[in-house]
Amino acid sequence: MQYPSLNIGLIGFGMAGQVFHAPLISAVAGLNLYKVSARKEEQQSILRSKYPNTQICTSAEEIIHDPKVDLVVIATSNDVHFSLTKTALLAGKHVVVEKPFTNTTEEADELIALAKQQQQVLSVFHSARWHSDYLTVKDILTNGALGRLVTYEVRYDRFRNYLRPNAWREHDLPGSGIFYDLGAHLIDQSLQLFGKPQALFASLRKMREGVGAVDDFEMLLYYPRLKVSLKGSMLIKEPTPRFALYGTEGAFVKPGVDPQEEALKAGKTPLNTTDWGAEPEEIWGILHTTAQRPDARRKIPSQRGNYPAYYENVRDAIHGITDLMVKPEEARTVIQLLELGEQSARERRIIDLP
Structure with a gap:
């Protein structure tokens, strides 16, 4: 039709x-x-x-x-x-x-x-659901190669040791700062993978001289027998692992970031780029398991990032031919955790979720 x-x-x-x-x-x-x-x-x-x-x-x-x-x-x-x-x-x-x-x-x-x-x-x-690195992590967890996951660590960093003039994100305003910006992505990804946590703890800081908004965050999400750590900062010059997953049967560590944002900034689009969303091999992740075979430690080709899939889904949901993938109720839970994270940082304590 x-x-x-x-x-x-x-x-x-x-x-x-x-x-x-x-x-x-x-x-x-x-x-x-x-x-x-x-x-x-x-x-x-x-x-x-x-x-x-x-x-x-x-x-x-x-x-x-x-x-x-x-x-x-x-x-x-x-x-x-x-x-x-x-x-x-x-x-x-x-x-x-x-x-x-x-x-x-x-x-x-x-x-x-x-x-x-x-x-x-x-x-x-919530476009980060279509990041190449997240899609790869999701596949690793689905395949069960790590056994029971015990630790999930992810970072979303930048390096900018100065303040952008007239940038609203740098000022002390509701919803400004990288906790609401980058942290929202990491929280949404975690909710998709693990559901709502039992409790959380957050440390929110302003590290650069003269900054008004949060520019460094760490959030811990508490699940039964699983620790989730979400971090981000504006002062990370040397790249750290983007994802680090540790389980009872091995580990998966992934450097680098999804290439789609940089491609878009460079003027590329899905229409004029044949390998859209494909990562270079040098930032593929390493899977290291307890398997007794020569490839127990090997590079895992990354899934392709696919931002257009978000709008394709919205289009089809409007026409009534599919379910909406990013539901407002899910985005509402992200806001709830951001608010509770701010409360945790103010009160310096673990917050139980209702």
Whole structure:
């Protein structure tokens, strides 16, 4: 059956809109990048150059209240995720919102209830579920090569020893800092693999001179006979293992990062890249097991990263031919753990989950 193409209205054309959403939407069949809000002249210039058939506007309202828009994508600063999503749902639009979903669980609950009332698809862009490294780890765990997993460690680091001028993520605002930015990805991946933990502990720090927002975090998730450690920092110059999994029958240690973000920043897209999402062999992970055979320690070819699969799923969910993969209820649990992590750091104690 042939389904009509969906008109996409993208609100926000900063880094997230330019690097992730616009290229991915344009690469997925059945999606039309119809209208984009961009206030700055340099953003409008990029739009005219790269997406000449896309309409440019300067306000979110011009997208939300356009009857031709089917799906609103919100790629703005975190402080307006809730208000713009609510307005779009009330206008009868399907919505994709950048992660983190909202700044509080109460806001998330309100949007989930509203989406159900309006009978609209609501999803959150938890794109790290389609990272090459995570997909490889998921496959390793499914195959059971490690026996019973006892320790799961993952890092999401950057190195920037200066503050970006006028960057809202550097300021002490609700939802700013790398805990809500990078930590949200790691929490979502852990929830997908292991479900909700019994308890958590978090240490949140501001390490760079003059920074207003958290730029270093460590979170421990407590499961029966499993320790999960999630870390991130803005001051990691020398790369550390991205994933380190230790089980009763062996270990899997994975360096490097998924290549899709850097490819998108370099102007590549799934449409013009034949090996999209493929990792170079030098960052494949090492699997070392207790098996009594010559290949007990070997490199494991990484799965291909696949960002476009997110939008393909949203498209099909809107047409009613598949279930939504990133459900708002799952994104709401991520926000809950972020909030509890902040409480744990303030009170310097382990928090039991309800």
